[in-house]
Amino acid sequence: MTEKTHAFPWGRAAATGVGSMPGEDAREAARTVAGELESPLFLPELPARGPGADMVGRSTGLLAELYARLEPSGWRIGDRPGRDTRRARAWLREDLDAVEEFTQGYEGVLKVAVMGPWSLAAALERRNGEAMLGDPGACRDLAQSLAEGLRGHLAEVRRRVPGATVVAQFDEPSLPAVLAGRVRTASGYRTHGAVDRAVVEETLRELVAVAGEAPAVAHCCAPGVPFALLRRAGFRAVSCDLGLLTERDDEAVGEAVEGGVALFAGVLPGVGVVPGELSDPAGTVTPVRSLWRRLGLSPGLLGESVVVTPSCGLAGASPAYARAALAHCVRAAKSLADDPE
Template sequence: MSNQRQRTAWGPAAATGVGSMPGTDAREAARTVTGILEEPQHLPFLPELPARGPGADMLGRTTGLLTEMYVHLEPSGWRISDRPGRDTRRSRAWLREDLDALEEFTQGYGEQDRPRGVKLSAVGPWTLAAGVERRNGEAMLGDPGAVRDLAASLAEGLAEHLAEVRRRVPGATPVLQLDEPSLPAVLRGGVPTASGYRTHPAVDRAVVESTLRDLIAVHDGPVVVHVCAPGVPVGLLRRAGADGVSLDASLLTQRDDEAIGEAVEGGLTLFAGLVPGTGAAEGVDGGGLSDPAGSVGGVRSLWRRLGLSPGLLAESVVVTPACGLAGASPAYARRALAHCARAARSLADNPQ
């Protein structure tokens, strides 16, 4: 996808969140996100509120999107069911509540001078396969046929979800984010079995790439893949069709430079997690949120190492928190998102 197509969803000096927010009030979360990210270059998002309980979490919300495939909650986690039950109904009800709130606070997006992007998150097929159990208690990841069925169900459900968002927020450009925190473990054979004594074998990279490519093709707009773990397979994700890769910038090493440089030069956008996701280190400066220019120092250094044009920096980087904000206080979450917006602006004001 061309940079021009991406610019219909976000602009230079853009900021966004990863997905999760603290609290249980969908209207307050939507108000916060759309209010702080109100400038047209930014990318507001549909918040996840895992504090509401199972079904509102990242994995539970996505299982509610599946088509003709159902899950229920066991003590060990989410497990495939024969029919929709209470857990599926709860997941879907909370998602409707979230969409109602998003629709309320995005009125008028279609009337603006340029299309506004709205980011929606769902767990990607490989993290879903690693996190959902078959009836025997083992992860679906261990059964290639089950993984194919799961990916097909997810693709159909996401297509319906994207159509619903287009209906509710006319004129907006949906941006699909696939959350794949387990992807590096899937590729290296690090996902544990139910017993915990061994791990599932590594999945062939070509199979991983093909499955992601098929799912990404469901959406005709921008797709971002989020991986908040070391060893992000940037090249694989780019080949699969991702327009952006979202990652925790603190986990990058110089071994990642070549893949990132090639991807950025090829038009991929780096959603750089540069702001702490919690206020655990919160002090007099609000957890390191007093210096927007300082927060983006790492990505400036990366740009210099790669020899990329400084003028590409604000065009090719979207500033985000390092990961979701569910574990933060509401006050810190608001400050963190606002700091992302200020830090993004500093990239444009001083690209050197």
């Protein structure tokens, strides 16, 4: 493969987190992110606070003219904004207040995560209890509502942190299952049919357009990440658990990187013990170097095309481990850029 170079706003030797952090204190989470990372920073999510702070509930709070409430079976579309919607929006305002406080004068990249339209459609129920995924019209309405809500959310983040380049991350953990027809119905006895790949791609492309000129990131922590589809949809970066990639993924990963897509490489466990396992930054990124050799890519691309991250969110970690993990990712990224061999 021939070497090409691609400029990304986060620069060389970058490291960041996926999104979630432990605990319930928004100020402490924002302080940790701003203190341990350089760029990109990210808007922390704190699911330990409960319903509305979880990935699905947080994203339903962004929807425009669609509302959701929490039922025993999960999040379900409702007729009007109730206490669950109000709580989700209140948690998000608290998070934004905290990030604004700890990013005064910041001029780097700030990454903001939202659940992607297809994983949200797989998780969010219609009034009859079935996933919105089973109704193409409902999926379209959901994607449009998400796009409108995201547009306002990104504008608010830019207003609060005016010096930052705001990057949108779309969390799509269920995307491989959506494409393969593996999402189960409410009964559990059958599955929803596979969604046409062209429809999936077009919907994602419309959401990427809302993100603006900054590179959009797709995050998928499941096996079978559809790199080619995500690239065609306009994503400039793909975030994944590197440990779930196999040699079957090599060609798609190599083509994506050569085509200008950055790899947010999840190489560090989301939970662990401090400090022993975080003593070897260079060893942490050995799998990245091994992947590069298999792909035949120039080691010189590592510093600019790879962003080092934990393998997934840090919500299940201790606060001490979360702090140490982010700092370790920064050191590992510098090791990768300084000594790519």
